[in-house]
Amino acid sequence: MTDPLVKVTDLAVSFPAGDGFVRAVDGLSFELAPGGALALVGESGSGKSTVAYGLLGLHRSTGAEATGEVRVAGHDVLAADEAELRRVRGGVAAMVFQDPLSSLDPYQAIGDQIAEVHRVHRRGTTRRAARARAVEVLDRVGIPDASRRARSRPHEFSGGMRQRALIAMALACEPRLLVADEPTTALDVTVQAQILGLLRELRAETGMGLILVTHDLGVAADSVDELLVMKDGRAVERGAVRKVLDAPGEDYTRALLAAVPRMNVRRPGARPAKADDAVLLEATGLTREFGRGKRAVTAVDQVSLTVRAGETVGVVGESGSGKTTLGRMLVRLLEPTGGELRYRGRDIGGLKESGLRPFRAELQMVFQDPVSSLNPRRSIGESIADPLRVAGKLTDAEIAARVRELLERVGLDPGAYHRYPHEFSGGQRQRVGIARALAPEPRLIVCDEPVSALDVTTQAQVVKLLGELQRDLGLALVFIAHDLAVVRQVSDRLVVMRGGRIVEEGPADSVYENPRHPYTQGLLAAVPRLEREEAAA
Amino acid sequence: MSLYFLRRALGAVLVLLAISVVIYATFYVAPGDPAKLACGPRCNPEQLRQVREQLSLDDPVYLQYWHFLQGVFVGHDYSTGTGVMHCDAPCFGLSYQNDQQVTELIAQRLPATLSLAAGAMALTLLLGIGTGLLSVVRRGGVVERALTWLTLAGIATPVFISGLALLMVFCAYLEWLPFPSYVALTDDPEQWAWNMLLPWVALALLESSKYARMTRSSMLETLAEDHVRTFRAYGVSERAIVGRHALRGAVAPVIAMAAVDFGSMVGGTMLTETMFGLPGVGQLLVHSVQTVDLPVVVAIVMVIGAAVVIANIIGDVLYAAADRRVALR
Numbered sequence: 001m002t003d004p005l006v007k008v009t010d011l012a013v014s015f016p017a018g019d020g021f022v023r024a025v026d027g028l029s030f031e032l033a034p035g036g037a038l039a040l041v042g043e044s045g046s047g048k049s050t051v052a053y054g055l056l057g058l059h060r061s062t063g064a065e066a067t068g069e070v071r072v073a074g075h076d077v078l079a080a081d082e083a084e085l086r087r088v089r090g091g092v093a094a095m096v097f098q099d100p101l102s103s104l105d106p107y108q109a110i111g112d113q114i115a116e117v118h119r120v121h122r123r124g125t126t127r128r129a130a131r132a133r134a135v136e137v138l139d140r141v142g143i144p145d146a147s148r149r150a151r152s153r154p155h156e157f158s159g160g161m162r163q164r165a166l167i168a169m170a171l172a173c174e175p176r177l178l179v180a181d182e183p184t185t186a187l188d189v190t191v192q193a194q195i196l197g198l199l200r201e202l203r204a205e206t207g208m209g210l211i212l213v214t215h216d217l218g219v220a221a222d223s224v225d226e227l228l229v230m231k232d233g234r235a236v237e238r239g240a241v242r243k244v245l246d247a248p249g250e251d252y253t254r255a256l257l258a259a260v261p262r263m264n265v266r267r268p269g270a271r272p273a274k275a276d277d278a279v280l281l282e283a284t285g286l287t288r289e290f291g292r293g294k295r296a297v298t299a300v301d302q303v304s305l306t307v308r309a310g311e312t313v314g315v316v317g318e319s320g321s322g323k324t325t326l327g328r329m330l331v332r333l334l335e336p337t338g339g340e341l342r343y344r345g346r347d348i349g350g351l352k353e354s355g356l357r358p359f360r361a362e363l364q365m366v367f368q369d370p371v372s373s374l375n376p377r378r379s380i381g382e383s384i385a386d387p388l389r390v391a392g393k394l395t396d397a398e399i400a401a402r403v404r405e406l407l408e409r410v411g412l413d414p415g416a417y418h419r420y421p422h423e424f425s426g427g428q429r430q431r432v433g434i435a436r437a438l439a440p441e442p443r444l445i446v447c448d449e450p451v452s453a454l455d456v457t458t459q460a461q462v463v464k465l466l467g468e469l470q471r472d473l474g475l476a477l478v479f480i481a482h483d484l485a486v487v488r489q490v491s492d493r494l495v496v497m498r499g500g501r502i503v504e505e506g507p508a509d510s511v512y513e514n515p516r517h518p519y520t521q522g523l524l525a526a527v528p529r530l531e532r533e534e535a536a537a
Numbered sequence: 538m539s540l541y542f543l544r545r546a547l548g549a550v551l552v553l554l555a556i557s558v559v560i561y562a563t564f565y566v567a568p569g570d571p572a573k574l575a576c577g578p579r580c581n582p583e584q585l586r587q588v589r590e591q592l593s594l595d596d597p598v599y600l601q602y603w604h605f606l607q608g609v610f611v612g613h614d615y616s617t618g619t620g621v622m623h624c625d626a627p628c629f630g631l632s633y634q635n636d637q638q639v640t641e642l643i644a645q646r647l648p649a650t651l652s653l654a655a656g657a658m659a660l661t662l663l664l665g666i667g668t669g670l671l672s673v674v675r676r677g678g679v680v681e682r683a684l685t686w687l688t689l690a691g692i693a694t695p696v697f698i699s700g701l702a703l704l705m706v707f708c709a710y711l712e713w714l715p716f717p718s719y720v721a722l723t724d725d726p727e728q729w730a731w732n733m734l735l736p737w738v739a740l741a742l743l744e745s746s747k748y749a750r751m752t753r754s755s756m757l758e759t760l761a762e763d764h765v766r767t768f769r770a771y772g773v774s775e776r777a778i779v780g781r782h783a784l785r786g787a788v789a790p791v792i793a794m795a796a797v798d799f800g801s802m803v804g805g806t807m808l809t810e811t812m813f814g815l816p817g818v819g820q821l822l823v824h825s826v827q828t829v830d831l832p833v834v835v836a837i838v839m840v841i842g843a844a845v846v847i848a849n850i851i852g853d854v855l856y857a858a859a860d861r862r863v864a865l866r
Contacts, residue, residue, distance in 0.1 A: 056770055090771035097770075102763035105782050116781070117771040169771065 003074065005177055005209045006032040006055065011068035013050050013059055013233075021065070024050040026233035028068075034176065037203060037210040039220035039241070042230035043256075043455035044426075051230075052181050052213045054078075056093055057085045073176050091121040094170035098182040100162035104154040111135060111150025114169045121173040137168040141198060159319070160191035167198065177209045178202075184219060188318035188482065193526040196223050215455065217260055218528035221245055229253050245530055259460040261485035263527060266509055267312075267467075267492065277308040280344060280444055280476050281330060287338030288325050299325040301500035302339065307444060312470060312477040314491030314508060316484055316523070322500035327446045327480045331363040332356055361391060361440035368449035370429035374421040380432045381407075381417030387440045406435040410465060427458030434465065438473075446478040451486060463489055484527055488512055496520045542850075549846045556842040557609075557835075561602050564831045574829050575633040591615065605630070629836035634828055639836045643818060649719050650817035653740065653809065654802035656733050660741035662795055665748025666788060672749070673756045674779060684749070691746030700739040700812040707735060717813045736813040740806060744798065748791060756787040789859035793852040800848025804841030 011028045014021035025047040032038050040048040053059050057077045059066055070077040073092045075084060089095075097103040105113055114137060115130035125133075131150070139146035141164040154162055163183060170178055180199070184192035200223060203210055214220050220227055220241065227244045229236040229252070237250045248254045288300040300322040307313050307330075317323045328334040329341065332348055341349035348359055367373040374383055381403050388399045404414035410431040421429055430450060437445050447466065451459040467490055470477055481487045487494065491508040496517065504517040515521045572589045573580065580588075589595055593604055607613060608628035615622045615631060624631070629639040672684040707714045717735050720728040759765065760783050768778050807819030818837060825833035 058766070058770055061769070086772035086774065088772070089769070090773075095767075095770040097763065097767060099763060103767045105764045105768070107785050108782075113768075116777075117768070117773065120772050120774075120777075166767070169767075173771075 002034060004031040004071075005034045005036070005073055006030075006211065007069070007071040008051070008055075009069040009071075011051065011054060011066065011070060013047070013054055013064050013066045015062070015064045024064070024233055025054070028230075028233070028235055030228055030235065030238065032177075032209050032211065035203070035207045035209055036226065037212065037224035038226045038228060039212040039214060039224040040228050040230055041214055041217055041220050041256075042236075043215060043457065045232070046230040047233035048213045048215075048230050049181055050233075052095070052179050052211060055177075055179055055211065056089050056095055058095075060085075087121070090117055090170075090175065091173050092175055093177040093179055094173065094175040096163070096166050096170055096178065096180040096183045099186050100159060100166050101154060101186075103166060104162060106154055109151045109153060110157070110165045111138065114138070114150075114165070114172050117169055118172040133172060134168070137171045138165065140171065141165070141168045141202075142194075143168070159187055160194060163187060163191075163195055164198065167195075167202070171202065171206075174206065175208060177211065179211045179213075181213045182215070183212070185214070185216070189484070189526040190318065190522060192219070193528070196528070199223060216528070217245070217257065217456075218530050221530050222528045229256065256456065257530070259457040260530060261456070261459070261463070261483065261489050263485045263488060263512065263524070263529070265485075265489060267489055277310060278344075279306055280309050281305075281307040282342045283330065283339065284342075285339035286326070286329060286336050286341060286349075288322075288329055288334065289337045298500055300329065300336075303497075303500070303502055304339075305330075305495060305502070305505075307476050307478060309443065309476055310470070310474045311492045312479055312490050314487035314494045315478060315480045315497060316482065316487050316494065317497035318482065318523075320499075321497040323480045323497050324448055325500075326497070327365070327448050327478060330478060331365050331444070331446050332359070333365065361387065362443045364437035364440065364442040364445045366430075366433050366437050366445060366447040366450045369453055370426055370433050371421070371453075373433060374429060376421050379418045379420055380424070383421075384432065384436045384439050387436065391440055402439070403435075406438055409438070409469070410435045411461075425458070426454050427462060430454060430458075430462050431465065434462075434469070438469070442475065444476040444478070446480065448480045449482070450479070452481060452483060459486065466490060484512075484524060496523070545850045545853075549843075549850065552846050553839065553842055557606070557839060558602070560835050560838050561605060564835055571633075571831060574831065629839070630832035632825075632833050633830045634825075634833075639832045642821065642833060643836060643840060646816060646818045646821045648721055649815045650803055650806065650810070650819065652719075652722060652729065652733055653736055653806055653815060653817060654799055656730075656737040657740035657744065657806075657809075658795060658799050658802065660737050661744040661748055661798075662791075664741055664745035666752050666791060668745070668749040669752025669756065669791075670779065670784075672753050673760070674775065676757075688746040688749045691742055691749075694743065696739050696743050696808045697812055699742050700735070700809065703735050703739055704813075717815070719815050736809055736815060739812070740802075740809045748795070751794065752787065752791050755790055756783060759783040759787040762786075785859055789856050792859060793856040796848045796852030796855060797845065798848075800845035801841065803844040804837060 008031070009029050011025055012023065013025040014023050028051060030038070040051055042048045050059070054066055054070055055072055055077065057080065066078055068078070072088060075088045075092065077085065077088065080088065104110065111131060111134040114134035115127065118130045118133050119125050119127070135147045135150050138150055143149050143161060143164055157165060178199070183199075184195050187195065196219065199210065202208070210224065212220060212224055224241055226239065227241045228238045229244065229250070231252055237244060237248065237253045239249070244253060245257065248257060283303060283305045286300060286303045286305070287298065290297050290299055303326060305313070315323045315326065325334065329336050332341070332351070336349050339349065340347060343359055343363070348356060374380065384403045384406055385399050388394055388402060394402065400417070403417060407414045407416060412428060412431055412435070421432070424432065450466070451462050454462060463486060466477065469475060477490070479487060479490050488508060494506060494508045494511040495502055496504040496511065496519065498519050504511060504515065504520045511520065512524065515524055572585055572592065572594050575592060576585050576588045593601060596604070604613070608624065608626070608630060610626055612626040613624045613628045613630070615624060624638050624640070627640060631637065632639055632642060668684055668688065672681045675681050704716065708716045714731065714735060717732045720732050722729045756779070760778070765778055765783055768782055804818055804822065806817065807823050809815070810817040810819040811823065818840065821833065822837045825837065
């Protein structure tokens with residue numbers, strides 16, 4: 001039997017934190033055969049990225065301590081000196097990072113960056129030959145007009161093209177192993193599908209091994225042969241990808257799989273809006289432009305949309321489709337530059353701040369990032385109390401009682417009033433955000449990517465909470481997200497946006513099951529599936 | 538771009554006007570009789586009256602300020618008793634000490650000050666960025682710790698100590714250099730450089746410490762960015778990373794600060810000038826303050842203000858040139 005390409009034995013990595021150390025990886029062992037593909041999956045904090053960095057010895061400059069053994073193509077990474085490590089990095093094992101914009105030097109042409117890496121590992125290559133190689137690999141990863149685009153700087157590339165360029169950099173030195181850390185997390189689904197397809201092709205063509213780090217089981221299912229499920233720095237389960245997904249042996253794996261939103265699961269109790277439901281919000285030809293003159297960009301273009309009391313309208317689209325701009329206009333955080341916006345019959349589209357004040361309490365918003373949308377220097381109780389204080393109708397004691405009630409309603413300890421945002425996990429912080437939106441007793445809440453920063457299990461809990469709240473309080477929700485499966489779980493009606501316009505609209509089930517617009521069809525087809533039968537369909 | 542400069546130039550003029558109001562108010566309206574100062578200690582009431590008239594000191598304050606502005610923008614005529622002396626724009630009046638035009642006085646002193654500032658700034662950047670980078674490349678070692686202490690010592694040592702030490706060692710004891718005496722660049726470039734060497738070094742030792750620390754922290758920040766991690770992950774050596782991928786982003790704020798510091802050096806190096814006997818603007822300022830020569834003080838403060846404001850604009854432009862992500866608006 002041939003030697004394994006990667007052999008990790010009893011790896012432990014600790015980071016200094018406060019007085020002591022935090023174990024990010026604890027007693028992990030695994031192997032990867034040459035040309036094999038393994039995905040490390042797990043929720044945030046499971047240590048999966050730390051393992052990926054350890055494979056290239058990248059933990060060294062971070063103050064982390066690593067014990068155990070890591071062998072990559074025979075090199076002992078933990079014991080290697082700097083010179084050997086530099087030969088391994090890029091030459092034997094190359095890495096692709098999550099955020100393709102910040103991972104490239106903003107000042108230099110992309111071709112030059114690839115050529116530089118090539119020359120590090122192929123000593124004696126002339127500059128001209130290295131440039132030619134850069135163009136060759138850029139062409140291979142599907143950058144059109146590669147010889148010209150090699151001279152572009154990263155900001156002139158789209159997100160997908162940047163990730164292709166990073167993969168090209170990895171290819172430049174013909175490594176035996178590709179380590180990809182969440183390579184598609186920052187990308188839209190259609191682009192994600194292209195990048196995953198490219199990785200599959202390149203593996204087949206070059207025979208290189210792949211270690212894929214991802215939180216998305218769907219991405220893993222499509223791309224690798226084996227899965228390693230991690231939790232708290234340890235391996236929970238390992239096996240062939242189909243076996244782990246179809247017949248998981250561990251409870252944690254089962255829980256993780258159960259939490260993954262499925263495209264074919266309908267909203268429990270979904271109901272088509274009835275004509276006699278009161279129309280809450282009505283947008284007609286709503287338009288928003290940014291900038292002036294020649295540089296004007298139309299983010300939302302002539303969008304007409306109706307939200308009825310008690311229904312959930314899902315808004316999906318890729319980045320740049322205008323869905324966030326639309327959401328902000330619906331609650332009038334942003335002023336439309338054209339069209340009409342009516343709330344319960346009153347035109348609120350052109351109202352100034354003072355005129356909007358009576359409506360502010362009834363139109364609320366929940367934001368994507370639960371970290372930055374809460375003031376870190378105010379206790380969560382005060383943050384939730386703010387909208388009540390502004391309203392000025394309740395006494396201090398009544399406000400405190402109402403905040404405790406709200407905390408309990410969103411599933412938090414009412415005694416947490418005086419605690420600060422950093423003491424909470426991401427999911428708990430999002431609950432705080434929801435409690436704050438509920439405080440002034442709104443009729444409509446616009447949720448802008450409320451769960452996209454959360455792990456799947458937390459995601460499922462927050463989605464469930466939103467569904468319950470809506471039913472109990474009779475709220476109308478506008479749920480904006482790029483994740484089609486999540487949107488399906490909460491929506492009665494669905495709106496698909498592209499380039500600032502609505503391309504398709506209808507009851508959620510009929511849009512998901514019988515998409516009419518080719519764009520919607522492409523979008524749905526690009527979503528990675530967990531189940532085999534679905535993937536075959 | 539040209540619109541940007543137009544807007545900044547307009548802003549600069551407004552800032553300078555505001556400075557002039559404050560300065561004018563402070564020096565002319567504050568207690569003390571300018572006429573007595575201008576007239577001198579042995580002054581009889583008749584002479585005092587003449588001086589008041591000549592300087593229009595009996596006019597209301599706003600009118601006086603208006604005349605001051607007129608002088609700056611279009612020039613001013615002074616009666617000298619026997620005839621009329623014209624003072625071209627920008628006219629900041631006449632020195633109380635010797636009736637020389639203030640503009641001329643300053644113009645005589647500028648070359649020495651600019652020589653000192655330019656040379657010292659060049660040396661400061663070389664030393665400061667150099668040691669800053671060295672302490673980053675050798676971080677965690679003895680070299681870094683030594684440099685940290687040295688730069689701290691540099692910041693803490695006033696120029697009259699380091700300057701004196703330099704003079705004693707190189708001029709008195711080793712006799713490698715002559716005691717500095719100012720030679721104009723246009724007269725003899727070689728002698729100019731030799732004579733400026735010690736003042737440059739003295740000033741640069743003080744200033745470069747600040748730059749070394751700034752370069753170091755800015756570099757460490759840049760090295761923590763994602764794109765630097767990419768090149769580490771591809772086996773690019775630390776030296777190449779620092780030189781090719783981090784330097785440009787890291788020195789951008791340093792260069793921007795250098796431009797501003799250069800502006801303040803034009804007026805603010807009196808200690809070094811006095812120490813080395815350089816006939817510069819700083820010395821003139823010290824002398825004018827001692828003798829309460831108000832027109833000169835006001836003019837020098839305006840020059841310093843103008844230099845800082847202009848340097849600030851240049852600093853912003855340099856920053857934007859180094860960091861493409863910054864747009865000039």
